[in-house]
Amino acid sequence: MSQPVPGFVPSTAPPGRPEGQRKLLARCWKFLAQRWEWSALTILAVAPLVVPALGGALGGQVTTLFIYCILALGLNVMVGYTGLVHLGIAAFFGIGAYVMAILTVPMFPFQIGFLAAAVISVLVTAGVGLALGAPTLRLRGDYLAIVTLGFGEVAKVTLRNLEQITGGMKGLNPVPPPGAGVTVGGINLGQAFAIDPRWFYYLTLLLLAGVVVAMRRLEDSRLGRAWMAVREDELAASAMGISATRVKLSAFAMSSAVAGLAGCLYAASLSTTADPNAYDFNRSIMVLCAVILGGLGSIPGTLLGVALLVGFDTVLAPWADSWIQQMNINPTGSSLLSFSGWRLAIFGLALVLVMRYRPEGLVPSRRIAAELHSAEGQA
Secondary structure, three states, X not given: OOOOOOOOOOOOOOOOOOHHHHHHHHHHHHHHHHOHHHHHHHHHXXXXXXXXXXXXXXXXXXXXXXXXXXXXXXXXXXXXXXXXXXXXXXXXHHHHHHHHHHHHOOOOOOOOOHHHHHHHHHHHHHHHHHHHHHHHOOOXXXXXXXXXXXXXXXXXXXXXXXXXXXOHHHOOOOOOOOOOOOEEOOEEHHHHHHHOHHHHHHHHHHHHHHHHHXXXXXXXXXXXXXXXXXXXXXXXXXXXXXXXXXXXXXXXXXXXXXXXXXXXXXXXXXXXXXXXXXXXXXXXXXXXXXXXHHOOOOHHHHHHHHHHHHHXXXXXXXXXXXHHHHOOOOOOOOHHHOXXXXXXXXXXXXXXXXXXXXXXXXXXXXXXXXXXXXXXXXX
């Protein structure tokens, strides 16, 4: 029987695979694990070329999903980065949609282009966010949550009552598509956006990628670190020379601006603002639940949370209801046998399970995950 050679350690590498190749694969895997949202965005960019259904109703549903991802990233600035409870993000979503409509619909004399209207809408919502944040800087926790909740309800009622400007419960329509009246290379962009959902699919995906890049840069910037310092300990941050007032106001403005951008895209994709009830408290809570489910302060976690909750609501639930109807499982139309009838119960159960077994979220931020596990260890 042969004896092992002293000092010899057998290799665990698969036979035939060089050491350099293993290191390259390990680095690629590490990059994908840390920046997996870019892999997802790449797959989504290629998907319309290989999935014909994205040229129809499914493409519109996925476009709505992208818009909600942008909205959730805006809320993540307030709740995840700065630690401020915000229950009125849907109000800024609606303000962005209505400002876009007012600047573009035929019933008003402005009728400016999509790009200019989007820029103005983002600036207006950022200004409204500053106006809301300035008098609430001393409020924290539940008190700030109540103020933002009240603002959301006030905004919804205001949009409903200003019928001569907002159209009341009918909303404003038709909101022209991007590129209306513009021809490039013999292609009428407005007509292309109106006929083929893939144009809007790629526009929203491009803007979503831009927002992700901006959030990544902000995370590592001086402002991003100041947001997180205020979240951890406002008094200690102030003692270190950070102006908590400016930091909070910048969070309000940034969150509102991103929500306004999402509202612009929402109105343009639907060709209408919808009625003001579309921007109610339930929508704010749904987006907040998506951020919490994915992981506070985590960009990939936020995207995953929206994909699970909003994707379930806008893509999976309609498909399941259609399948149940085709199989004649629910001939009487009972809500107990419809898939969407259990939507809110499934939302609540998912949040309870996540809070119980993974309080940091499905894809948590490294900082927040470390804080929670450190607190558990001290307890």
